[in-house]
Amino acid sequence: MSAVREVQITFDAHDPDRLARFWAEALGYRLQPPPPPFASWDQALEAWGVPPEARNSKSAIVPPEGSSGPRVFFQQVPESKSAKNRVHLDVRAAQGIEGGAALEALEAECARLVELGAARVRRHEPGEELGSDGYIVMTDPEGNEFCLD
Template identity: 45%
Template sequence: MTANFDLTFDCTDAKRLADFWKLALGYVDEPPPAPFKTREEWHASFGLPEDDSVDDGAWLCAPDGVGPRLSILKVPEPKTAKNRLHIDIRVSGQGSQEERWARIRAESQRLVAAGAAVVEECDGHLVMADPEGNEFCVAVGAA
């Protein structure tokens, strides 16, 4: 038996980080769970303190429903160490090493324009950081 799972990012700005990961992965805002019509209605159902805003979180999913959900939650403390788990973004295609690196670099440029940074070039992939410093990699995946 397999289990469904979500990935959760801690952050200081949930909207900014959600916008980045939607662009990076092609994800969309996840609809609120039934029977709620809006995330605000769902959030209000928890009876949280007034200073706990629905804007302090974001919930994303793949449009086709395949892949893990992403939960992006505001926390008070800053990121202080390297991630122990990270996302690998795979660009498609085969070809020569030069062609594969061209696809990796094109994807990394798109992500840098959205707020990411290149951290390190490694053997066959780039290590990058999202706008909040969470590391992820860009590499060529299987065809």
């Protein structure tokens, strides 16, 4: 049996800082703090000699203290997204809620994420797909698809 591996999720992005801040809010994560002894990332990047124009080339978010989950990394790339994602995140916004209350919770979370820069694509009603209790397809501020379920 092979060893369990830690997973990091990586997003290609035009604006890593903006996308990191969006996903931190969406997932209840926090921006990854700078390593000691630095009080801020600007201080660390300055000390490491990273020029100002390259300081938004990477960003990361991590679960809050005492929680578990993968680190999410954002790296700057020059090209735009050109096709549908082959892998996407499902944000479990209605866990343990049933029926109409679940859809109300999804709609409330959808509205919150739209205010943060996401876009609503479509809503799938309960029973439209075998075994589905309904979900909402969305895109993040850079067009990456994800689902609220």
